[in-house]
Amino acid sequence: MAGRRREGNRPDRRIWDEDATTIEQRKALCAKVCYVGTANHKLRPGDYGFTPSHNPRPSKSPCDALRAVLIKEASELFQSGIMRGMVSRFEPDGIPKYVWAVDADGEVYEAKAKADQETKYHGYRIGEDEQSVRKYVLEEWKKR
Template sequence: MEYAGNPVHKRNPGDFGLTPPAAPSPDKTLCDGAEIFEKARAQELLSEGIRRGLVSAQQRGKFPQNVWAVTATGIPLEAQLENHVKGTYHGYPLASNDPLREKVLEWWEDK
């Protein structure tokens, strides 16, 4: 499993190597708000979410469709599987009005 990123969730492309480098979409939450500018940090959060078992029951191939994590500053994140053959994900902060937000915070603390 690998974090790949997605340009629609980035204002600042950081070191993600995205094409296009950054293409923020007005209807998407941005990783910039969670202060995730380094691919290695995004990978750490993805790995920690999997380690803690914060994964969806839905699988695509051998990978979970979604993985959740929480930043050190308490921002809940969701990663979504982009390529079920390669196991690549992109992620984003959960919107403030997303009902899953509180659940992810609870799960993170419980695990």
């Protein structure tokens, strides 16, 4: 399933410098936010509690296009992204709009804060249509 092509040059879609947050700030952020997912990015609802017959929107990149990603793994990826500082810029008492993570197979995922629930995130795999973003995230992940 192909999603629509996303913009490649978005200033808010940049990983913040590694030293922009301390370990304490990252731990506090982990306690403040959570990964909940969304049915719009699921081909396989797994253990998310989504209605199994739901069809994801064709314009959205499914996070589970290659394999099922259960909520525990998705949450762990999300938390590890935060702890590595793989977040977009945010205000001291705020939250980042984006968090990035890479799984054991080298697949790149991007989590985004839900507009109507700012401390809850949904995520998706960054696909082949965004090679430059995938490369950028992988390089940063390896550095950290």
